[in-house]
Amino acid sequence: MATSPEEYSAFQSLILNSSEYYRQVQKNTGDVSPIGDCLIRLEGQEVTDFSSQYGSECSISYVAHNLAGKASVFPSYGDYTQACVFRTYGPWWQLAPSGRKRYQRTPSDFTSEDFIEVSFSECLFPVRIEVYETFNPGAIVRILACDRDGGSDIDRGKITWVTLWSGKPRPCRQRPRIFAPHLKKTDFATNLIRLELCHRYLDYYTELDGIKLVGTKTPPCDEVCIHQPVILDCSDEADGTLPAELQREIPENDNRNGQSVDSLVDHIGDLSVVTDDSSFITHLPKEIIQLILSYLDLRDLCHLSQTCSLLREHCYDPLLYIDLNLQPFWMQVSNDSLISLIPRCKHTQRLNLSWLGKGSHLCHSHIKRLLESCTEDLCTLELASCNFVDSNLLKIVIETSSNLVELNLSSCTKIEDFSIFSVVPLRKLKYLNVYRTKMDTTSIIAVLRLSPDLEHLNIASCLHMNSHINLILMEIGTHSKKLKSLDLWRMKTVNSEGLSHIYNNCPYLEELDVGWCIELKSENQCFINLARKCRRLKKLFLTANRTIRDADLIALANNCPLLEQLDILGTREVTKQAIICVLETCKNLILLDVSFCLGISASDACSWRATYPRRAIKISFQNISSS
Amino acid sequence: MQSVAQYGRIVARAIAAGIHNEFQLKSPFDKPKEPLHLVTGASGFSKSLTKSSNFTKWTFGDDAYFISRNRYADVIGVADGVGGWRNYGIDPSTFPRTLMMVCERMVREGHCLPQSPAKIIAAGYSEMMEQKVPTLGSSTACIVSLHREERTIYSANLGDSGFLVIRDGEVVHRSTEQQHYFNTPYQLAVAPPSQDGQWLSDSPEMAESSSFKVEDGDILMLATDGLFDNLSEDMILRTLASLHSHKEEERIQHAATSIAEHAYNLSLDPDYMSPFALSASSIGIDLTGGKPDDITCIVARVTSQSDIFM
Numbered sequence: 001m002a003t004s005p006e007e008y009s010a011f012q013s014l015i016l017n018s019s020e021y022y023r024q025v026q027k028n029t030g031d032v033s034p035i036g037d038c039l040i041r042l043e044g045q046e047v048t049d050f051s052s053q054y055g056s057e058c059s060i061s062y063v064a065h066n067l068a069g070k071a072s073v074f075p076s077y078g079d080y081t082q083a084c085v086f087r088t089y090g091p092w093w094q095l096a097p098s099g100r101k102r103y104q105r106t107p108s109d110f111t112s113e114d115f116i117e118v119s120f121s122e123c124l125f126p127v128r129i130e131v132y133e134t135f136n137p138g139a140i141v142r143i144l145a146c147d148r149d150g151g152s153d154i155d156r157g158k159i160t161w162v163t164l165w166s167g168k169p170r171p172c173r174q175r176p177r178i179f180a181p182h183l184k185k186t187d188f189a190t191n192l193i194r195l196e197l198c199h200r201y202l203d204y205y206t207e208l209d210g211i212k213l214v215g216t217k218t219p220p221c222d223e224v225c226i227h228q229p230v231i232l233d234c235s236d237e238a239d240g241t242l243p244a245e246l247q248r249e250i251p252e253n254d255n256r257n258g259q260s261v262d263s264l265v266d267h268i269g270d271l272s273v274v275t276d277d278s279s280f281i282t283h284l285p286k287e288i289i290q291l292i293l294s295y296l297d298l299r300d301l302c303h304l305s306q307t308c309s310l311l312r313e314h315c316y317d318p319l320l321y322i323d324l325n326l327q328p329f330w331m332q333v334s335n336d337s338l339i340s341l342i343p344r345c346k347h348t349q350r351l352n353l354s355w356l357g358k359g360s361h362l363c364h365s366h367i368k369r370l371l372e373s374c375t376e377d378l379c380t381l382e383l384a385s386c387n388f389v390d391s392n393l394l395k396i397v398i399e400t401s402s403n404l405v406e407l408n409l410s411s412c413t414k415i416e417d418f419s420i421f422s423v424v425p426l427r428k429l430k431y432l433n434v435y436r437t438k439m440d441t442t443s444i445i446a447v448l449r450l451s452p453d454l455e456h457l458n459i460a461s462c463l464h465m466n467s468h469i470n471l472i473l474m475e476i477g478t479h480s481k482k483l484k485s486l487d488l489w490r491m492k493t494v495n496s497e498g499l500s501h502i503y504n505n506c507p508y509l510e511e512l513d514v515g516w517c518i519e520l521k522s523e524n525q526c527f528i529n530l531a532r533k534c535r536r537l538k539k540l541f542l543t544a545n546r547t548i549r550d551a552d553l554i555a556l557a558n559n560c561p562l563l564e565q566l567d568i569l570g571t572r573e574v575t576k577q578a579i580i581c582v583l584e585t586c587k588n589l590i591l592l593d594v595s596f597c598l599g600i601s602a603s604d605a606c607s608w609r610a611t612y613p614r615r616a617i618k619i620s621f622q623n624i625s626s627s
Numbered sequence: 628m629q630s631v632a633q634y635g636r637i638v639a640r641a642i643a644a645g646i647h648n649e650f651q652l653k654s655p656f657d658k659p660k661e662p663l664h665l666v667t668g669a670s671g672f673s674k675s676l677t678k679s680s681n682f683t684k685w686t687f688g689d690d691a692y693f694i695s696r697n698r699y700a701d702v703i704g705v706a707d708g709v710g711g712w713r714n715y716g717i718d719p720s721t722f723p724r725t726l727m728m729v730c731e732r733m734v735r736e737g738h739c740l741p742q743s744p745a746k747i748i749a750a751g752y753s754e755m756m757e758q759k760v761p762t763l764g765s766s767t768a769c770i771v772s773l774h775r776e777e778r779t780i781y782s783a784n785l786g787d788s789g790f791l792v793i794r795d796g797e798v799v800h801r802s803t804e805q806q807h808y809f810n811t812p813y814q815l816a817v818a819p820p821s822q823d824g825q826w827l828s829d830s831p832e833m834a835e836s837s838s839f840k841v842e843d844g845d846i847l848m849l850a851t852d853g854l855f856d857n858l859s860e861d862m863i864l865r866t867l868a869s870l871h872s873h874k875e876e877e878r879i880q881h882a883a884t885s886i887a888e889h890a891y892n893l894s895l896d897p898d899y900m901s902p903f904a905l906s907a908s909s910i911g912i913d914l915t916g917g918k919p920d921d922i923t924c925i926v927a928r929v930t931s932q933s934d935i936f937m
Contacts (some may be wrong), residue, residue, distance in 0.1 A: 061757040069736065081758055084730070505846060518756065521820060547820035570761050572819065596759050607649050622760065 001615070003609040008602060011174065015077045015624050018175035022075035032075065033130060033178050035214050044068035044211045048192070051114045051355075051385045051411055052087035054205065056490050056516070057463055062207075064116055069295075071210030077176040078622040079595070083134055083207035086114045087489075089199040090616075092565055092591050096539045097510040098431075098456045098485035100408075103325035103352055107297040110328035111141050112196035115355070115385070116208075123189035124215030126164060131179040131195065135207035137249060138142040139173030139197040144331075146192035159359060161194065161331045162186055169198035188218065204618055212619040282310055289314050298325065309622055318346040327382075330355040338366040342373045350380040354408070357388035364393050371400040380406040384402035384433075391417035398424045406431035410458070415556070418443035425450035433458040435487070441468040445475045454480045460489035460513065470498030477501030481564050485511035489541070492517060496524035503533040510536050515567065517541030521545035531555040539565040543593075546571055550578035557585035567593040569620070575599045583612050644918065659930045665701040667694050668880030670887040671862035671923035674853070674894075681722065685731075686919030688923070690851045691723040691766075693731035700741030702734045702768060703925050704770035705788050707851040709814055712764050722755075722764030722817065729754045730770065742838075744770035749831035751783035752815050753854060765816030769802065773841070773929065780841050785834035787812035790849040791860070796868050798860060800839045804852075809910055812852070838864055845929040848886075853920035857890040858905035874930055883926040890924070892915045 002008035026032045035041055047065045055063035061081035073080045093099060107389060126145055133139075139157065147160040164183040193213060199206060281289065293314060298303065305315035321344045326333050333356050345351075351374065356362060378401050383389050389397075389412045398420045407426070409415070410433045421443040429451040433443075435458050448454065457480070459465060465472060469491045476483060483506040488494055494517040502509065503526075512530070520526055527542070530552060539559040542548055548571040556563060563586040568574060574597055583589065592615055594600045605619040670853035673688030684693055696702065706723035713719055723803020730751040733739050748768045755762055774781065782790060782802060805813040807827065816828035826935035836902045841847075846867050854863075866886050893899050894917035903918040 056757060059754060059757045060733065061754055062759075079759060102775075514833070522822070530801065544761075545758065570759050572761055572763075596761065620759070 001609060002602075002606050003613070005603060006517040008606050010304050012624050014173060015175050018046060018177065019075040019077055022119075022176065022178075023539070026075075033180070035128070038124070038126060038448075039127060039216060041212050041214045042120045042122060042124065043070060044193075044213075045121045045563040046119050047084075048117045048119050049385075049387065050116040052436070053085055054085035056492075064276065067116060067208050067211055068118055069210070071132040071212075072545050073134045073207075073209045074178075075134075075176045076623075077134055077174070079135055079205070079207065080209075080622060081169060083209050083501075084116070085205050085207050086197065086199065088113070089136070089202045089205045091200055094542060095590075096485070096565060098458070098487070100406075103327075105297045105301070105320075106325050107299055107328050109166070111197060111198040111200070114197045115194055116197075117194045118211055120191045120193070120213050122217075123191040124213055125189050125216045125219050126183055126186060126213060127184060127195075127220050128180050128214040129164065129193060130212040130214065132176075132209040132211070133179055133206065134176050134209040136172075136174060136202045136204050137179060137206065139199050139202055139206040140167075140195055141169050141198045142166040142196035143181070143183070144196070145186060145188075145190040146194065147186075147188040147190060148163050149188065149378075161359060162188075169200055171201040171203075174203070185220075188453075189215070189217070191476075204620055226454040232620040247272060249531040255384075259436055276449055286314070290317065290319070292363070293320060299328070302545065316344050318344050318348075321345055321348050323350045323352075323416040323509055325350075326356060327352050328355045331359045333362075334360045335363050335366045338370050340615050344368055345370060345373045346375065347377050348374045348404075351379050352380075352382040353386060354382045354384035355386065357386050362388050364396055367393060368379040368396045371397060374401070376403050379404065380408075380431075382406075382408040383412060384408050385411040387412075387414055390414045391420075394418070395420045398426065401428055403428055405429060408433045409437055410438050417441075421450075422446035427451060427453075429454055431456040434462060435460045437462060438463045438464050441472060444472055445546060447480045448472075448475045452479060453482060455482050455484040457485070460487045462491070466491060466493050470495055470501075473498035474501045477505035480521050481505060482508060485539075487513045488517060489513050489543075490516045493519055495519045496521060496526035497529065499526045503530045506537060507534065509534040510538065510562075513539070513541040515541045515569075516545075518545065520545055520547070522549050522552055525553060527552040528555040529558040535559055536562055538562050538588075541565070541567040542568050544570040546575070549573045549577065550575055552579040557582045562585065562588055564588050565591040567591075567592050568597060570596040572598045577603055579604075579608070583608060583615065586600065589615055591616050591618070593618040593620075628705060630850065631737075660778055661775065663778050663841065663929050663931050664696075664775055665847065665927040666874060666876050666879055666930050667701075667703060667927040668876065668883035669694065669923070669925045670880070670883040671921065672853075672887055672891040674919050674921050683720075686720060686724050687697060687910045687923045689723065689766075690721045690853070690875045690921040690923040691727040692849075692923050692925055693727040693734075694925065695731045697734055697735040697737045697741070699776070700734075700772045700774050701927075702730075702741070702744070702747070702770060702772040703721045703847075703849050703927060704730055704744075704747075704768065705849055705851050705923050705925065706766040706768045706855075707786065707788050707812075707921070707923075708764060708766045709816075713821075714887050719764050719766075721762055722815075722858070724794050725755055725758070725767065726751055726766060726815070727761050729845075734772075741772045741774045742777075742930065743783070743836070744772045745831065745834045745836045746783055747772070747803065748783055748815075748834055752760055754833050755817070762858035763817055763819055765813050765814040765826070767814055767817075767851070768831075768834070769849060773927075778841060779838055780847065781836070783834040783836045785813050785815060785829060785831065787852040787855075788850065789852075789855060790847060790865065792841065793846040793848065793864060793867055794842065794844070796862065796864060799845075800837070802837070803835055803836065804835070809907070821885050841929045843929060843931040847927040848924065849927070850924040851921065853894070853918070853922035854886065854924050856918040856920060856924070857894045857901045858886070859879070860901050863887070874928065878924050881930050883924050886926065887922050890922050894919050894922070 002011050006459050022032050044067055050064040053064040055061050062085040064084050066082055067084035072082045129143055143165045144161045144163050165181045301315045305312040381404055394415050401426050404426055405428050415437060418439045430453050439462050548568050602619055605617050607616050671687030688711055692701050692705045706726050708719040708723040710719050730747050732752055733747055739750055745768055769784040769788040769789045771780055771782045771790050783803045786805045787804045787806055791798050792800035813829045813833055816826050818826035867882055897916040899917050901917045907914040
């Protein structure tokens with residue numbers, strides 16, 4: 001991001017030039033991105049599924065459903081309500097106290113963090129897919145097409161997903177663009193497209209204005225596919241530099257069990273070569289083979305297990321499956337895969353089944369058997385965005401794995417009945433994520449009463465809890481004294497009294513997200529009291545709370561020295577002096593979002609970036625020419 | 628036995644009666660009705676000619692309006708921003724403009740039922756809170772929606788903007804003005820947090836709703852108080868009298884412009900006893916002259932021709 005007025009002007013010009021370029025194309029050809037005559041172009045008809053969104057569940061602003069329909073913002077560039085925006089960006093949520101540890105053995109080419117599925121009114125053979133990016137482009141890492149009729153039906157009703165394009169996440173220059181990468185040719189017509197995104201290297205939230213499917217009714221000939229006009233270079237090779245704050249080490253996938261590669265190479269050098277027919281690998285001690293295998297991801301382990309019986313035995317060793325991450329393989333996991341994994345899951349502690357269920361229908365009984373075979377070692381279970389998890393399966397899960405320490409049910413919108421939580425206590429539960437579910441007040445209170453060790457709770461966007469949220473906060477204050485992180489994003493009815501239960505009773509609180517909780521009023525001193533009582537705060541999001549004043553920020557600066565992430569988007573009353581006070585005093589601050597704060601301008605942000613280079617200062621905008 | 632002539636007469640009478648009955652049955656109410664749509668024209672004047680910001684579409688000074696359609700309905704709306712915010716450094720046109728833009732989007736994308744414009748107002752107002760950019764201000768709101776198949780207009784009004792339905796030179800339906808006291812209409816508002824409770828802020832539920840069956844040829848006029856305070860109903864009727872036989876958009880646009888111009892000229896006339904001056908004197912305030920104010924006026928003719936585009 002710009003640290004000087006000259007950089008900022010260059011940034012502005014690039015954006016304005018790109019917008020102007022597209023407007024010229026439209027004027028000359030009548031179309032923002034012209035296509036050939038034999039091709040049909042469809043805009044997205046309906047968003048059928050998505051993993052997260054920035055906006056409220058019943059709103060039309062910044063919600064995932066804005067991806068369908070006409071692209072109304074493009075070629076303007078900025079932060080507009082009509083765009084599709086996801087909940088997170090950058091490494092910030094990973095770096096926060098509630099960030100989850102990455103799973104071992106995750107393939108390095110799987111970087112997807114969010115997904116969105118769009119259906120179209122007709123089935124076409126895809127020749128080109130255009131995604132209109134109107135803010136912070138570059139998040140899309142995979143495009144898939146759904147073949148509803150395909151598949152060799154061993155599992156009845158199998159749905160195949162084919163990857164049309166995949167790429168690495170990389171930072172992009174900020175300008176509006178139509179992202180239309182070169183697609184793999186398919187032999188089926190599709191009307192359901194899935195985009196997978198990785199926001200890791202983005203400067204701010206990515207926003208997508210629309211998606212168009214360009215294709216033919218009958219299988220296209222090769223000339224059509226090759227001679228697609230490319231409007232704007234989508235490889236963005238020139239954009240490769242990471243922003244400064246992301247050049248700091250980001251926790252990487254750690255396969256290595258603490259050993260260094262160099263010492264391993266030394267060990268291999270010391271081995272004498274055995275000169276008979278059998279491969280030298282079979283003569284290695286078992287521990288060395290296990291060490292070698294610890295570097296392989298799940299897919300490689302499966303391939304290796306097919307080579308010989310010795311390696312099969314090694315590859316099936318349950319100690320290699322302590323972390324089992326099936327999310328990268330959501331397309332391929334079927335009931336058979338679950339069954340075959342059962343013998344290997346004896347010691348599984350962390351099981352990630354997120355995103356599963358789209359490829360083929362998964363039986364509840366198989367999931368149950370899988371969980372049963374994991375026995376009491378199973379600590380972590382992730383079922384994010386699993387559309388096959390309904391009330392019955394939730395019952396099965398909770399009954400089978402009542403020793404769970406971490407449970408992630410984020411975006412499991414098919415669960416209607418959470419009463420199992422009142423019946424089966426999860427006594428060891430420390431982490432619970434029910435973002436965007438229909439969990440009700442009674443069930444969450446039951447969890448709070450029965451799980452005294454709860455440290456991380458995410459009840460963001462849980463509409464059914466809105467009417468009694470302050471009661472829930474009171475229960476948290478009574479029962480969850482060890483609470484470290486609390487996510488109340490978009491729980492509109494949180495008031496100062498409710499918040500007081502938290503800061504009076506949870507002194508270990510390190511992370512609090514009360515973004516868009518518009519009932520919280522600074523004049524009730526709630527933020528000042530929060531700062532005084534919760535001195536360990538590392539992350540505080542006060543997004544869109546229009547009442548934040550200088551006194552609140554100064555209280556934060558004086559009382560919370562560990563503060564790392566602060567978001568005060570959209571406040572009118574804060575002045576530059578208070579921000580500077582925070583920047584000066586909070587030495588650990590790495591993220592500050594002052595977007596749409598009327599007292600703060602882009603040039604202020606520029607000069608602060610220059611003065612405090614280690615801090616990521618975010619200032620969003622709508623109309624670049626007037627900011 | 629009666630003569631052939633008599634028989635003839637009886638048969639003739641029976642046939643005549645029969646035909647007469649047929650006519651009675653085949654009244655206009657039994658024919659399947661074509662859906663109706665609106666042909667609109669909009670015009671207005673800002674009260675301050677020296678406004679320096681770029682001409683913004685669908686705004687006249689602190690007034691804003693929208694015209695939109697979706698699969699079921701044609702919807703028009705006006706919002707009159709309360710000028711008092713200027714004294715506090717806040718641009719009073721932001722609130723009504725944002726409100727109308729949000730309502731337009733909700734109508735166009737089909738998020739609201741056409742039969743309840745009150746819900747459009749309420750949804751638009753709550754969507755305004757969902758925007759990252761903090762908006763302050765207040766305005767009235769009046770939305771009229773024509774359900775094409777049902778041939779009915781549904782309306783919701785909060786404040787002192789309003790509408791008239793004119794048929795054959797007469798006003799057959801009008802909205803009611805909502806005021807707390809003189810020159811202080813009901814208004815939707817978002818106040819600065821520190822001054823909550825000091826600003827008049829009415830909830831969208833206070834909007835008054837109505838519905839009315841319309842016919843081909845009806846004229847619908849939706850305007851802010853800048854128009855009604857300067858032109859009496861008779862003057863409006865005279866200007867719009869000739870319209871019901873015309874269907875072209877230019878004609879309707881011309882009518883809207885001429886009404887707005889007329890109101891604007893009268894608003895600057897210091898001696899004219901405007902409706903505003905008359906109602907002021909009725910409560911004991913001694914005033915003459917027109918009322919300088921932003922004027923916004925949308926004239927729409929209810930037409931059954933199907934030259935509509937979607």
